Amino acid sequence: MVSNRGSRLKNSVPMPKQQIENRVQNFSEVAKGYSIEQAITEAERCLQCPKPLCVKGCPVEVDIPAFIKCIVEGEFKTAIKIVKDKNSLPAICGRVCPQEQQCQKFCVLGKKFEPIAIGRLERFVADFEPETGSKINEKPPSTGKKVAIIGSGPAGLTAAADLAKRGHEVVLFEALHKPGGVLMYGIPEFRMPKNVVRAEIDYIKKLGVTIEMDVVIGSMYTIDELFKQGFDAVFIGTGAGLPRFLGIPGENLCGIYSANEFLIRVNLMRAYEFPKYDTPVKVGKKVAVIGGGNVAMDAARSALRLGADEVYIVYRRSRNEAPARQEELENTEEEGIIFKFLTNPVRFIGNDAGWVKEMECLKMNLGKPDESGRRRPVPIKNSEFIMKVSTVIVAIGQSPNPLIPQTTKALKITKYGTIEVNEETGETSIKGVYAGGDIVSGAATVISAMGAGKKAARAIHKYLMNKERNKKLENAYARS
Amino acid sequence: MNKIVKKEILAQGIKLLEVEAPQISKKTQPGQFLVLRIDEKGERMPLTIFDADFTKGTVKIIFQEVGKTTVQLGQLKVGDHILNLMGPLGNPSNIKNYGHVIIIGGGVGIALAYPITKALKRAGNKITSILGARTEALLILEDKMRDLSDKLYVTTDDGSKGHHGFVTDILKELIEKEKIDLVHAVGPTVMMRAVARVTKPNRIKTIVSLNPIMLDGTGMCGGCRVTIGGKTKFCCVDGPEFDAHLVDFNQLMTRLSMYLDEEKVALQVLKKKGVNGV
Ligand SMILES: Cc1cc2nc3c(=O)[nH]c(=O)nc-3n(C[C@H](O)[C@H](O)[C@H](O)COP(=O)(O)OP(=O)(O)OC[C@H]3O[C@@H](n4cnc5c(N)ncnc54)[C@H](O)[C@@H]3O)c2cc1C
Ligand SMILES: Cc1cc2nc3c(=O)[nH]c(=O)nc-3n(C[C@H](O)[C@H](O)[C@H](O)COP(=O)(O)OP(=O)(O)OC[C@H]3O[C@@H](n4cnc5c(N)ncnc54)[C@H](O)[C@@H]3O)c2cc1C
Ligand code: SF4
Ligand code: SF4
Ligand code: FES
Numbered sequence: 001m002v003s004n005r006g007s008r009l010k011n012s013v014p015m016p017k018q019q020i021e022n023r024v025q026n027f028s029e030v031a032k033g034y035s036i037e038q039a040i041t042e043a044e045r046c047l048q049c050p051k052p053l054c055v056k057g058c059p060v061e062v063d064i065p066a067f068i069k070c071i072v073e074g075e076f077k078t079a080i081k082i083v084k085d086k087n088s089l090p091a092i093c094g095r096v097c098p099q100e101q102q103c104q105k106f107c108v109l110g111k112k113f114e115p116i117a118i119g120r121l122e123r124f125v126a127d128f129e130p131e132t133g134s135k136i137n138e139k140p141p142s143t144g145k146k147v148a149i150i151g152s153g154p155a156g157l158t159a160a161a162d163l164a165k166r167g168h169e170v171v172l173f174e175a176l177h178k179p180g181g182v183l184m185y186g187i188p189e190f191r192m193p194k195n196v197v198r199a200e201i202d203y204i205k206k207l208g209v210t211i212e213m214d215v216v217i218g219s220m221y222t223i224d225e226l227f228k229q230g231f232d233a234v235f236i237g238t239g240a241g242l243p244r245f246l247g248i249p250g251e252n253l254c255g256i257y258s259a260n261e262f263l264i265r266v267n268l269m270r271a272y273e274f275p276k277y278d279t280p281v282k283v284g285k286k287v288a289v290i291g292g293g294n295v296a297m298d299a300a301r302s303a304l305r306l307g308a309d310e311v312y313i314v315y316r317r318s319r320n321e322a323p324a325r326q327e328e329l330e331n332t333e334e335e336g337i338i339f340k341f342l343t344n345p346v347r348f349i350g351n352d353a354g355w356v357k358e359m360e361c362l363k364m365n366l367g368k369p370d371e372s373g374r375r376r377p378v379p380i381k382n383s384e385f386i387m388k389v390s391t392v393i394v395a396i397g398q399s400p401n402p403l404i405p406q407t408t409k410a411l412k413i414t415k416y417g418t419i420e421v422n423e424e425t426g427e428t429s430i431k432g433v434y435a436g437g438d439i440v441s442g443a444a445t446v447i448s449a450m451g452a453g454k455k456a457a458r459a460i461h462k463y464l465m466n467k468e469r470n471k472k473l474e475n476a477y478a479r480s
Numbered sequence: 481m482n483k484i485v486k487k488e489i490l491a492q493g494i495k496l497l498e499v500e501a502p503q504i505s506k507k508t509q510p511g512q513f514l515v516l517r518i519d520e521k522g523e524r525m526p527l528t529i530f531d532a533d534f535t536k537g538t539v540k541i542i543f544q545e546v547g548k549t550t551v552q553l554g555q556l557k558v559g560d561h562i563l564n565l566m567g568p569l570g571n572p573s574n575i576k577n578y579g580h581v582i583i584i585g586g587g588v589g590i591a592l593a594y595p596i597t598k599a600l601k602r603a604g605n606k607i608t609s610i611l612g613a614r615t616e617a618l619l620i621l622e623d624k625m626r627d628l629s630d631k632l633y634v635t636t637d638d639g640s641k642g643h644h645g646f647v648t649d650i651l652k653e654l655i656e657k658e659k660i661d662l663v664h665a666v667g668p669t670v671m672m673r674a675v676a677r678v679t680k681p682n683r684i685k686t687i688v689s690l691n692p693i694m695l696d697g698t699g700m701c702g703g704c705r706v707t708i709g710g711k712t713k714f715c716c717v718d719g720p721e722f723d724a725h726l727v728d729f730n731q732l733m734t735r736l737s738m739y740l741d742e743e744k745v746a747l748q749v750l751k752k753k754g755v756n757g758v
Contacts, residue, residue, distance in 0.1 A: 177564040214566040261701035278523035280742035354734030
């Protein structure tokens with residue numbers, strides 16, 4: 001059981017990583033994951049609190065002390081079972097959850113020492129699973145109900161899995177040619193190996209979910225048509241896939257990408273293997289990435305790996321306000337990417353051939369906090385300066401995808417373009433239609449999208465079963 | 481997987497494929513396009529849906545072999561499959577009775593103009609068509625377009641057929657002698673720019689169908705952005721048709737040249753494998 005209590009380590013076991021010199025030249029995963037010994041050592045640090053605060057910080061309430069205890073005892077199979085009870089994509093969450101703002105933020109150890117590396121332990125048990133062999137429990141009896149899931153990101157995948165487990169027939173529609181949403185097209189291989197995503201998707205297929213690719217709901221079928229085809233309920237998990245631009249002069253010059261375009265080319269289309277793969281991407285010697293979130297870090301680190309000499313992150317606030325995960329900020333800095341904080345571009349300048357060559361920026365100061373609670377950047381007068389650039393990647397956020405709202409008139413949307421839902425159930429303004437993930441919350445996190453998928457699955461199940469019951473009652477009354 | 485059920489060579493390097501795509505065939509409206517990917521390593525390529533037959537569950541595409549993907553597509557035979565086919569995408573053309581419509585098709589653009597012409601004809605418009613090609617051998621769909629047109633002109637750059645010169649020469653003549661309610665032009669960007677320059681001073685409403693480089697085709701990447709009346713639009717979801725007088729054609733042409741070097745490399749790799757296209 002919990003051993004070496006006296007000699008408890010103050011710091012968590014560091015994550016083994018690929019050497020910096022090597023990793024900036026390949027797309028393989030940077031963080032290699034704990035060994036068995038490292039995992040047990042880290043797990044032993046846990047106090048096994050009777051009232052664990054860490055669990056409160058986890059949006060899906062993974063029973064953290066219980067699974068950690070299993071690691072200490074070498075019971076990895078049980079550990080993964082405990083995690084999967086609440087979180088169907090642990091290999092993914094263990095890697096990309098912003099743990100320092102969630103579970104680990106509340107860990108009591110964190111008051112004095114480093115908190116338990118809960119994410120790393122979760123990843124450890126999830127990665128360990130393929131070797132111990134995961135079996136799908138027997139299929140539940142069919143309810144005869146059919147649910148359509150739109151979008152195969154974490155929200156859609158989770159809703160699909162939970163509904164299939166409850167015996168519903170589930171069809172998942174995805175617009176792109178590969179399922180996984182942002183996990184597939186957005187987050188790069190070096191942070192989110194695609195075989196991990198594929199394994200999770202295989203698991204969902206094994207549960208009996210049918211996945212149909214190349215289907216854009218809204219244009220190929222409308223939501224009305226899905227009901228006409230015999231679906232009893234619909235879940236919309238179409239994400240926030242629309243790239244925002246700065247709206248400043250020169251933004252359509254050649255060499256300026258949205259982060260989405262850049263990352264889709266690199267991740268989904270594998271431009272880093274051009275010409276073996278057909279899709280190219282242009283990376284010049286000097287790359288500037290605009291933004292301070294995970295997306296900006298991913299784009300910058302990808303550009304470095306594609307051969308840029310210098311990569312800059314240009315962010316209008318300071319490091320403290322940068323929304324990227326702590327770990328990724330550190331990785332990005334380690335790799336030699338240059339941060340230009342409190343800097344905001346105001347204009348792009350092109351050469352005669354129409355390619356971006358310079359970027360005019362303004363220096364910023366931090367003012368009073370804005371509605372996001374972070375201090376608002378205020379431009380400093382006459383602080384303009386010019387940066388030479390050959391490629392620019394704009395990573396200032398994504399908006400909700402408007403395709404479905406546009407083609408589904410009865411669907412209520414907010415002024416931000418997100419879908420309005422009942423917080424508790426995910427139910428939209430249309431009966432039998434539910435929504436969750438970034439399409440409801442605006443660009444957020446993998447785990448919150450999953451949480452929304454889970455909630456909606458529960459509500460959809462209840463809705464379908466009630467419907468069934470009412471039908472039976474009606475029939476009974478009709479007969480009596 | 482989408483099976484090819486028919487293949488035709490319309491002119492040197494211009495081919496037609498009929499492909500099984502039941503759901504797309506049911507939904508297609510004139511002016512819409514699809515995005516295809518030939519195989520696992522392929523790029524996503526937009527092509528206009530030339531025709532859709534929902535009773536057979538097929539769509540037809542016509543393409544010109546200009547680079548790696550179109551040449552590779554041209555190598556496929558009846559019975560082969562296209563890995564991914566997604567659509568219909570983009571806004572349908574605004575079809576109504578305008579009165580007298582001039583349709584201008586340049587090169588493979590004639591194929592793109594055809595479904596729109598058909599719909600405009602059905603809506604009761606008087607149709608005058610101007611078809612342009614580099615040379616007679618590259619002129620496609622002349623008969624089909626003639627069937628739909630009240631009057632049809634042909635121009636070739638080398639004078640091998642019809643008027644020796646550009647589509648805009650005929651357009652200028654027509655503007656002088658006839659009342660024109662709408663001009664719809666599809667073809668190379670330079671041609672569309674030239675048409676816009678002719679109709680703008682004459683205040684004739686002109687629609688062009690733009691063809692920037694696309695990636696997803698669903699509004700996710702912004703790679704297809706074009707400047708329309710000073711505002712940035714995503715061609716795949718806001719277009720592909722726009723008011724010609726508001727389009728920044730020069731920017732479109734520059735952006736189309738973004739991957740010239742890479743396109744050459746890709747084609748060379750294909751040629752090394754012994755594929756040369758037609
Ligand atoms: C580069 C990048 C890095 C990130 N890093 C992190 C991180 O480290 N940690 C973290 O927690 N979060 C991170 N995020 C955010 C996180 O990925 C998202 O919050 C999450 O993926 C949202 O899930 P979702 O299921 O709502 O939508 P998405 O993952 O966006 O999936 C939506 C899917 O729906 C499909 N779709 C859209 N419209 C239609 C339609 N009409 N018909 C059919 N299909 C459609 C899309 O093609 C897409 O596949 C990152 C995001 C990006 C872009
Ligand atoms: C909405 C839309 C509909 C289209 N419909 C058709 C169609 O019905 N038939 C057809 O033949 N083509 C059509 N195109 C153009 C077609 O997509 C391109 O020709 C194709 O992507 C070229 O790919 P490639 O690999 O063969 O050539 P590449 O190697 O990519 O390009 C070779 C040459 O073609 C030029 N080129 C590249 N992309 C385009 C483009 N989008 N438009 C024009 N020139 C380009 C390049 O500048 C280069 O000189 C359409 C484009 C769009 C955006
Ligand atoms: S799912 Fe995320 S927040 Fe919850 S325990 Fe795992 S890493 Fe922490
Ligand atoms: S709060 Fe920290 S120490 Fe306590 S149970 Fe949770 S992880 Fe362990
Ligand atoms: S092709 Fe990506 S937004 Fe239009």
